[in-house]
Structure formats: C-alpha cells, structure tokens
Amino acid sequence: MTGRIRKREQDPDITRRSRFLLYVAFGMFALLFGRLYWLQVVESDRYRNLAENNRLRLRTVRAPRG
Numbered sequence: 001m002t003g004r005i006r007k008r009e010q011d012p013d014i015t016r017r018s019r020f021l022l023y024v025a026f027g028m029f030a031l032l033f034g035r036l037y038w039l040q041v042v043e044s045d046r047y048r049n050l051a052e053n054n055r056l057r058l059r060t061v062r063a064p065r066g
Contacts, residue, residue, distance in 0.1 A: 039047070
C-alpha cells in the first residue's frame with residue numbers, strides 16, 4: 001500500500017492538478033482580500049457617512065388625546 005501512495009505522489013498529472021487547485025484557491029483568496037481591502041480602506045469614508053446618517057432618525061409622534 002505504501003508503494004501505491006508514493007507512486008501517486010510522484011504522478012505528474014496529479015501533481016499538476018493539485019498545483020492548479022492551489023493556484024485557483026490562492027487566486028480566490030487574493031480576490032477576497034482585495035475586495036476586503038477595497039471596502040475597508042478605500043471606501044471607508046463613504047460607508048462611515050452612510051452609517052452616521054442612518055444612526056438617528058427623528059420622527060414626530062403626535063400625542064393621543066381624547
């Protein structure tokens with residue numbers, strides 16, 4: 001059994017596929033972190049302004065009178 005495992009580890013096709021999956025995963029994480037950077041650093045003033053304007057909402061409530 002150990003011989004078959006070592007044979008599979010040296011198979012160039014499996015090595016190529018695993019490297020491809022590693023590159024795809026790395027690319028996905030790079031896109032994710034790039035988007036996180038964009039939202040947190042570049043667009044932070046915009047979202048801070050939206051949050052500040054959404055914090056308080058003034059409403060006039062008429063008193064119920066009989």
